[in-house]
Amino acid sequence: MRSRIEAADLVEAAAAFLKEAEGELSGRMAFHAKVAANALAIAVRELREQPDDVEAEALGALLPDVPRGERVAAACARIRSGAWTVETPGLLDALEAGVTARLAVDNPRFPTLQRLRGA
Structure with a gap:
């Protein structure tokens, strides 16, 4: 309690x-x-x-040396440059974690949210 x-x-x-x-x-x-x-x-x-924290934590495995507050920008830069693709191990899982957390804030009744959360 x-x-x-x-x-x-x-x-x-x-x-x-x-x-x-x-x-x-x-x-x-x-x-x-x-x-x-x-x-x-x-x-x-x-x-x-706390979607910002969830997203930063999810990207942490891919960007362990990047400060927490800079991970999203660093990930975006790598995706834009082509350094990271859908084949990059762990990238889709990290992106899904961030999207799921943001979706829970922005549209908690979205039908796919429960599927994304594993319910």
């Missing part, structure tokens, strides 16, 4: 409040409450899924 409240929990509570308040509002205010609640829901998923 967690003993402290995490940022994602606070943002999630604010989103829940806005969803509840939306029912009491009308017109433009209801629309803006819905947009704000949806934006906060995305922020919660970003905080929980």
Whole structure:
């Protein structure tokens, strides 16, 4: 059991409040409450899924000497130059891990997401 409240929990509570308040509002205010609640829901998923970290970690096996924050750019450069192709061992798995993490944030109801997560 967690003993402290995490940022994602606070943002999630604010989103829940806005969803509840939306029912009491009308017109433009209801629309803006819905947009704000949806934006906060995305922020919660970003905080929980941490796609940047997942992507950097997945590329770590291919780029162990590249600093974490530079791995995506380094991988893109290698792909663009042709140094890495679909035959590069581990590349497709690393790319799939990053895409899966980003998809969980951007479109968690995407039907293929469950397949990608191995469910």
